[in-house]
Amino acid sequence: MNWKTKFAQQLVKPLLFTLGVSASLTVTAVNAEVGFPEKEELKFGFIKLTDMAPIAVAYEKGYFEEEGLYVTIEAQANWKVLLDGVIDGRLDGAHMLAGQPIAATIGYGTQANIITPFSMDLNGNAITVSNEVWAKMKPNIAKQDDGKPVHPIKADALKPVVEEYIAAGKPFNMGMVFPVSTHNYELRYWLAAGGIHPGFYAPHKGDTSGQINAQALLSVTPPPQMPSTLEAGTIYGYCVGEPWNQQAVFKGIGVPVVTDYEIWKDNPEKVFGITEEFAQKYPNTTIRLTRALIRAAKWLDDNNNANRPEAVKILSQSNYVGADYEVIANSMTGTFEYEKGDKRAVPDFNVFFRYNATYPYYSDAIWYLTQMRRWGQIAEDMPDEWYKETAAKVYRPDIYAKAAQSLIDDKLISASEFPNFATETGFKAPQQHFIDDIVYDGTQPNAYIEKFTIGLKQGDKL
Numbered sequence: 001m002n003w004k005t006k007f008a009q010q011l012v013k014p015l016l017f018t019l020g021v022s023a024s025l026t027v028t029a030v031n032a033e034v035g036f037p038e039k040e041e042l043k044f045g046f047i048k049l050t051d052m053a054p055i056a057v058a059y060e061k062g063y064f065e066e067e068g069l070y071v072t073i074e075a076q077a078n079w080k081v082l083l084d085g086v087i088d089g090r091l092d093g094a095h096m097l098a099g100q101p102i103a104a105t106i107g108y109g110t111q112a113n114i115i116t117p118f119s120m121d122l123n124g125n126a127i128t129v130s131n132e133v134w135a136k137m138k139p140n141i142a143k144q145d146d147g148k149p150v151h152p153i154k155a156d157a158l159k160p161v162v163e164e165y166i167a168a169g170k171p172f173n174m175g176m177v178f179p180v181s182t183h184n185y186e187l188r189y190w191l192a193a194g195g196i197h198p199g200f201y202a203p204h205k206g207d208t209s210g211q212i213n214a215q216a217l218l219s220v221t222p223p224p225q226m227p228s229t230l231e232a233g234t235i236y237g238y239c240v241g242e243p244w245n246q247q248a249v250f251k252g253i254g255v256p257v258v259t260d261y262e263i264w265k266d267n268p269e270k271v272f273g274i275t276e277e278f279a280q281k282y283p284n285t286t287i288r289l290t291r292a293l294i295r296a297a298k299w300l301d302d303n304n305n306a307n308r309p310e311a312v313k314i315l316s317q318s319n320y321v322g323a324d325y326e327v328i329a330n331s332m333t334g335t336f337e338y339e340k341g342d343k344r345a346v347p348d349f350n351v352f353f354r355y356n357a358t359y360p361y362y363s364d365a366i367w368y369l370t371q372m373r374r375w376g377q378i379a380e381d382m383p384d385e386w387y388k389e390t391a392a393k394v395y396r397p398d399i400y401a402k403a404a405q406s407l408i409d410d411k412l413i414s415a416s417e418f419p420n421f422a423t424e425t426g427f428k429a430p431q432q433h434f435i436d437d438i439v440y441d442g443t444q445p446n447a448y449i450e451k452f453t454i455g456l457k458q459g460d461k462l
Contacts, residue, residue: 034291034406035284036068042289043072045082045094048224048321049241050332051121051270052095053311054352056320058296067288075319078222079178086273087112093289095120096273099180099368101394106369108180108203108377115279116271117290117399119360120297122351124269125183125260126245126336127190129158129237130230134255134339136161148342152262152435155194162196162215165236175221175229175238179210182269184218185371186260187239191216192454193436201376202462210375212462230254241269242350243323246330246337255339258435261348265433266355268364279399290403294358298413301353308333356419360400362426363442365391370445374455381458387445397426 042064046052055073058064064071076082076094083100085091087110101114129137140157142150165172176184179201188198199214201207211217221229226244229235231253238244239260248254260267272293279286299307312329315321321328330337336346351357366387372378401421407413430441438451450457 033409034287034402037285037288038282039092039285040068041070041072042092042285043074043090045074045076045085045091046320047079047082047095048075048323049095049124049270050243050315050321050328050350051124051241052320053300053315053332053350054120054293054296055095055272056314057299057311058292060314061296061299063292063295064289067292069285069288069292073319079181083110083112083114083273086114086275089275092278093272093274096271097178097181098268098271098364099182099185099372100178101271101273102365102368102390103180103372103377105394106372106378106390108372113276113393114273115276115394115396116273116360117279117286117396117403118272118293119268119358119364120270120272120293120352122266122268122355122357123259123261123348124331124350125186125239125241126256127187127237127239127258128226128230128245128248128254128256130233130254131252133158133161133236134257136164137257149339151258151338151344153257154435155191155196157194158191158257159195166215172216173235174216174218175226175235175240176218177223177240178220179208180368180372180377182260182267182368183239183241184210185368185375186263186267187218188371188375190239190258190263190435192452193434195454197454198375200456200462202379203377204379205462212376227251227253242331243321243327246327247323249330249337249340250324250327252340256336257338259336259346259349261346263435264431266348266351266357268357268361268367271360279396286399287403287406290399291407294353294400294403294407295412297353297358298417301351301357305334305347353417358400359419359424360395360397361428361442362388362391362395362397363428363440365395366442366445367440370449373445374449374452376456376462380461381446384443384445388443392426395426397424 082094086094104112104114137157162172176187191198197215199210200212201210223240226238226240227247245256312332316325331349334347335343336349337343369387404418408415427442430439432439
């Protein structure tokens with residue numbers, strides 16, 4: 001029975017609705033205050049990474065359809081193609097790097113008004129190095145009683161290796177997935193915390209390489225190509241999402257040395273991006289797709305990840321991630337394998353709902369902006385208020401709150417599993433769990449930028 005049939009059944013219930021006024025679209029799944037979807041047929045894009053899971057689950061578990069949305073899901077070749085598809089309307093929305101809507105809004109790269117009402121996940125990335133580099137790093141790493149490395153492994157252990165390569169005239173090349181990706185900023189953060197300069201951008205001078213003054217040279221490599229590029233020796237390491245770190249372990253070509261959970265505990269990762277125009281033109285559709293994604297995220301984390309094996313089976317399909325079940329399960333089911341045979345419990349490697357993971361916090365957006373400024377993608381100083389205003393243009397907790405409240409009203413999710421919308425400011429309390437112990441307070445972005453030894457400071461220009 002589709003949603004239209006269910007809705008027709010409601011017609012016999014007098015006083016439940018008036019034609020032209022918002023009404024329930026299904027018996028169980030839609031709050032009476034959420035109106036008809038203005039656009040029913042939608043196409044969403046994604047990149048083949050495990051953190052696209054909320055989209056796949058919303059489709060496979062019928063959450064989109066229960067909202068009256070008939071969705072087509074299509075893998076994209078790379079992040080630029082995906083972003084362009086949302087901007088030109090070929091895609092109605094997409095799994096996006098958290099930095100993409102922010103960069104588009106401030107005009108770094110492509111200028112467009114992209115917003116997000118939904119944060120897709122926390123954590124989920126790692127940094128992998130080649131076997132050769134790992135062998136050179138190991139003597140610099142403390143050992144546990146069982147002989148295995150002490151984690152987290154800091155870039156301090158990599159620094160003498162980088163210096164050795166530079167002294168031999170060999171540039172130390174590393175891969176990340178996109179200039180405004182979480183992976184770029186996490187890799188830069190980890191390297192800089194260990195005293196390795198990852199380079200500056202100078203877009204105002206036409207230099208978008210990000211390699212000015214760099215000791216480690218970072219460049220873009222699409223996620224599925226990371227392992228083969230490492231194996232070919234073109235790069236010596238990379239930062240990427242799953243399953244492409246675990247793939248290196250399974251193929252025996254590299255070793256993941258640190259997860260982003262260890263670089264910044266419970267860091268925001270991907271978002272669901274749509275154009276501002278879409279949200280304005282189709283407000284009910286926007287709320288409904290957000291509802292479906294929230295439900296999918298909750299399903300993914302329910303009962304201490306009890307649904308993850310089923311989720312892995314879904315993701316292993318060729319139309320989604322397409323990697324082997326065992327490779328995806330290695331991180332999605334609460335463990336992570338570093339050096340081959342060194343599998344450790346990491347229950348929060350992928351978080352989709354708990355810890356308010358789906359809420360679009362302004363402070364998350366501001367963190368990305370601080371890193372853009374730190375590395376020169378934002379060429380000049382900006383006042384704190386600019387950071388806050390920019391975050392509020394992109395991250396839309398108002399839309400999220402409407403979707404969440406309707407799920408509460410429908411008794412599908414309890415209010416206790418969401419932030420308190422009456423008091424929520426959109427700013428997390430100061431966050432202390434970074435690999436360099438620097439505290440991040442999203443209400444004071446300029447003061448935060450000043451704390452770093454490596455990176456642009458106020459008044460610095462390239």
